[in-house]
Amino acid sequence: MLVAYTDQNKRFVLNSSIPLSTLKLLRLTTKFYCPQCKQQLQLKLGQQKIPHFAHINKSKCASTFSEGESTRHLEGKEQLYFLFKSLNLNVQLEPYLSTLKQRPDLLIYANNEQFAIEFQCSPISLEKFTERNAGYSSASIIPIWIPVTPFEIGDGIHKILISKQLQQFIQSTKHHQYIMMYCPFLRQFIYLSNILFVHGNTFIAKVQALPIEYQKFPFYLPKKLTREEYARYLMFYNKAKHNYLKSRVLISRKGVKDLLLRCIYELRLNLHSLPYYIGVPLRGSEVIELFSVDWQLALFYFLSVYQIPVEAINDKIITHFLAWSKINGSMEAIKVVMDYSELLKDLSIQNPNQKISKDQVDNYLYSQFLAIKSYS
Numbered sequence: 001m002l003v004a005y006t007d008q009n010k011r012f013v014l015n016s017s018i019p020l021s022t023l024k025l026l027r028l029t030t031k032f033y034c035p036q037c038k039q040q041l042q043l044k045l046g047q048q049k050i051p052h053f054a055h056i057n058k059s060k061c062a063s064t065f066s067e068g069e070s071t072r073h074l075e076g077k078e079q080l081y082f083l084f085k086s087l088n089l090n091v092q093l094e095p096y097l098s099t100l101k102q103r104p105d106l107l108i109y110a111n112n113e114q115f116a117i118e119f120q121c122s123p124i125s126l127e128k129f130t131e132r133n134a135g136y137s138s139a140s141i142i143p144i145w146i147p148v149t150p151f152e153i154g155d156g157i158h159k160i161l162i163s164k165q166l167q168q169f170i171q172s173t174k175h176h177q178y179i180m181m182y183c184p185f186l187r188q189f190i191y192l193s194n195i196l197f198v199h200g201n202t203f204i205a206k207v208q209a210l211p212i213e214y215q216k217f218p219f220y221l222p223k224k225l226t227r228e229e230y231a232r233y234l235m236f237y238n239k240a241k242h243n244y245l246k247s248r249v250l251i252s253r254k255g256v257k258d259l260l261l262r263c264i265y266e267l268r269l270n271l272h273s274l275p276y277y278i279g280v281p282l283r284g285s286e287v288i289e290l291f292s293v294d295w296q297l298a299l300f301y302f303l304s305v306y307q308i309p310v311e312a313i314n315d316k317i318i319t320h321f322l323a324w325s326k327i328n329g330s331m332e333a334i335k336v337v338m339d340y341s342e343l344l345k346d347l348s349i350q351n352p353n354q355k356i357s358k359d360q361v362d363n364y365l366y367s368q369f370l371a372i373k374s375y376s
Contacts, residue, residue, distance in 0.1 A: 001069070002078060003094040004032035004041050004053045011035075013093055014043075015078060016050045023051055035096045036103065037061035050074050072148055073121040076184035077105045079212060080119060080146075084108060087217055100135040107141075110217065114141045119182065120169070121148040129168050144219075145169045149183040149190045153207050157232045159240065161201050162192070167286075170195060175224040176369075177283075187212045193222030196233055196369070197286035199244065204236050230366050234281075241279050244291050245271055259325065260294050263301040267352050276358050277349060280365060282339055287332040296340060298325045300352045310350050313341040339368070 002014045012032065014023075023045055032041045032053060039061065041053040049071045055061065077093070084091040090109040097103065104116035116136050124132075129145075136143040147169045153160065162179070169179050178193040189212065192205040206229065208222060225233070248260060249271065264271050278300070279293030288295055302321045303310065318337045322329040343349075343364060347356055 001034075001041075001053045001094055002074065002081075003035060004043075005035055007031040007033070014051050014053070015082075016075075018051070020045065034061055035094070050078065070121050072184045073119065076119045076121070076148065076182055079184055079187060080117060080182070081106060083212055083215060084217060089217060097139065100139055102132060102135050104136075104143075108217065114139075116141050116143045118143060118145045119148070120145055123165055124168070126168060146180060146182050146189075149181040149186075155207055155209055157204065157206050157229060157236070159198065159202060159204050159236050160192070160207075162195070162203050162205075163201055167201075173221050176222070178222050180219060182212075189215055189219075191222045194225050194229075194233075194369075196237065196281050196283075198237060198240050198281070199291035200289075202240070204233050225369070227366060230369060231362075233369075234362060234365070237281050241291070241293055245274075245293065259298055259301075263297040266301055267297070267304065269297075269352060275352055275354070275356065277343070277347065277356055277361050278352060280340075280343070280361065281369075282336055282343075283369060284332060284339075285336050287330060288327055288336060290327070295325065295327060295337070297352075299337065299340070304351075310341065310344045313338070313345075343368070 004012050004014075006012055007030065023043065027043045027045065032043060033039065034041055034053075034055065037055075040056050042056050043051065044054050045051050049069075052069065052074050081091060081093045084106065092107045094103055094105065095107045097107075102116075105119045106117035108115040108117065118132070133143050145168075147166060150163070150166060151160075166179065169181075170177050171179065176194045178191055178195060181190045181192070182188075183190060186209075189210040191208045191210065192203075193208065194206050196204040198204060206222070206225065210220060248258075261271075263269075269275075274293070274297075278296050279291070280296070281292060285292055299321060302308075302324055303313075308317060315334055315338070318334050318341070319329055321337065322333060327333060347360060347364060349356060
């Protein structure tokens with residue numbers, strides 16, 4: 001931790017600009033205490049980490065908050081603190097919110113609102129993540145989570161792996177989803193923007209670096225994709241779809257019991273020349289967890305089996321389809337399948353043998369990709 005109280009009950013904030021000689025003198029002449037549990041702290045001046053406080057004796061407080069912080073967490077917290085100070089913001093470092101029993105890394109007061117900044121360098125469970133957000137919400141504090149950059153990757157559009165842990169930090173704007181990360185060693189923010197699900201933990205995203213000195217508050221938001229950039233997204237996506245279908249044939253041991261292969265056979269389709277509108281990327285389809293080609297083929301097969309026309313698709317039919325295909329029937333999954341049904345209706349597609357140009361589908365996908373739809 002970087003904040004403690006002296007034996008005169010004064011708040012003391014460490015920072016790496018304080019001369020080492022001054023800190024050594026303070027360590028000899030001043031006692032420091034934890035803002036939460038009030039136990040005595042030691043001022044650590046090692047070679048591996050920037051100066052910081054630590055509990056002398058093990059306590060519940062030590063395990064509950066940020067004892068044993070990594071170098072990047074300590075440095076990142078300090079760098080963010082000085083960023084907000086340079087922007088003339090009212091910011092507190094490591095304030096203990098006694099009513100919530102929570103201690104954000106930073107607390108900002110701006111535009112009559114409070115923002116809790118959490119620079120997350122260690123894994124956090126979904127349960128704990130949800131609990132912390134609920135606590136902040138109960139106090140009308142807006143939480144902003146900034147995960148540490150977990151990998152090095154250059155600017156541009158890439159197919160990347162985003163772990164379930166990192167997916168927790170996905171944020172949404174009017175036009176797209178993104179993750180804002182920070183790397184204290186490089187002193188720069190890394191944005192993964194316009195995130196598009198492929199399958200598993202594989203996504204396509206635009207990567208952009210922003211040096212800390214160019215950041216502002218409220219934080220910069222990444223821009224929407226241009227049409228040319230989205231064309232690159234589709235190129236990556238279609239290549240991934242091609243490789244996926246190729247591997248499915250090679251590794252499947254279920255034969256006709258494999259739903260994808262069964263769909264291909266029953267619908268009289270060619271696995272390697274599927275209509276362009278089967279296996280298209282849709283916003284939010286990560287809730288289904290399958291590659292889009294799996295469930296979109298299954299939908300056509302389901303409609304064929306039960307002789308249901310595309311224009312008749314509604315929530316009840318989609319719920320039946322999801323149960324039939326053993327896909328989770330959440331409201332989010334229903335919404336994604338409904339979005340695909342709207343695509344089929346808008347393009348007047350009735351069956352998987354119709355000929356629709358690639359440009360027609362691409363134009364539709366681009367317009368939809370830039371429109372965030374709420375789940376209600």
